[in-house]
Amino acid sequence: MLKGHEISEVLLSDLEFSGRLDSEYYKPSFLKYEELVKSKKNLSLKNLSNFLIGPFGSAFTVDNYVQEANYRYIRGKDVKPLKIRDNDNVYMPKEDYERLSKYSLKENDILVSVVGTIGNAALVTKKDLPAIFSCKSTVLRPNKINSVYLLTYINTKYGKDLLLRKERGAIQKGLNLGDLETLDVFLPSNSFQLVIENIFRTSIEKTAQSKQTYTQAENLLLKEIGLQDFTPSKEPVNIKSFKDSFATSGRLDAEYYQPFYEEVENIIKRNGFTLLQDICSDINYGTVPTSPYTKTDDGIPYIKGMNLKNTEIKKDKLDRLVNTEQLPDKYFTKKGDIIISQMGTVGDVGVIRNEENWLFASFTIRARLSNFKLFNPSFVGLYIQKVAKKYYLYRNIAQASVRQNTDLPTIRGLYLPNIDIEKQNVVAELIEQSFSLKKQSEHLLEVAKKAVEIAIEENEEVAIAYINNQSNSNG
Incomplete structure (x- = not known):
């Protein structure tokens, strides 16, 4: 009768202070993780950290954002696993920052998302400051444990699941301060904590190097085109004859x-x-989709506009399709293909590298170069993303529509500067170096998390051996 069901038997005396009686809270996997962590040296989070709850939502609103990038406002959606997102920053006036100064962040604070998408934990670094955080997060200010180690632990399967176990609410999920305080934290030796911090810091350095290298590629592209020092005209008037305006365009x-x-x-x-x-x-x-998106790794990856940015195919929100056998070859990718977002954020670009025989969506456009000896796909992709998006596609964007979009005639008529292929290849190589550094950085973060998990499951010596084995790997 109970075949296929999971059963947990819990004594009333073993219930936590919260008095939780829902079966979800006592899933066997949660109980197993809890037992394993408690079998090691551990303390509850309230004994390892101070806490700072964010300001009321009404204390600062989107209406008060400013362009001056002096005082950052870190929203709930900026708090990602391990790192704070920094590609869509918003800022607040100085007077608001000073008014809310008791919510100002410090280096090595840990932000934990407690409303909406809960359980994400990210480290505050110098580049994020000065900043105020929103009510969607709570700050951990560790005082008896290495901040980076604690951050890494919370992002392991043990820390993450034991934290998510405590979520409350049906429609709007959330974590209370009391829920955070009672999280059991595995305490390895100080030397092991320092090893984990060093791996994390190396990852951060490689991320910075990756961004610098990509910027070098962009600057070299602009230099070769002649736009490196370009300043747009502020002339408010442009007089055109009918022949040179409507009759032509x-x-x-x-x-x-x-x-x-x-x-x-x-x-x-x-x-x-x-x-x-x-x-x-x-x-x-x-x-168009041939089936509902699969919830597993089955099926063919399906590239949408949201997966395209800076010539990269973003894989963190990648959907998959089945029933694709009858689709013609023109919908499948090949190395060197350039995929362009056609609707929404028009002009975002991804270049196919290792994503061959994937599918791309109906609201994207694929350009397949016929001769790589004349034009390098990565160079062309960066040109579209960095230059043509702003100065060609946005100029020719379809008018009188609900969602801005471009079309095949516009993409076909996109003009490219004639740049020597060797110079194109240098730009492309910088892009590849940037992506390699980014991949190494991501690999290091996974090594840090896995090492903590191994230390919990076995011991520190085995975890250190794993780290040494991975030391020369690029992921």
């Missing part, structure tokens, strides 16, 4: 005739240019 809106668009086009074309359609064997839309 079919456009009457003032935005299309902003002087800086023409200035950029002239710079790009001055040493010769090539249309994308003239160097591609295929330029086509992707396919």
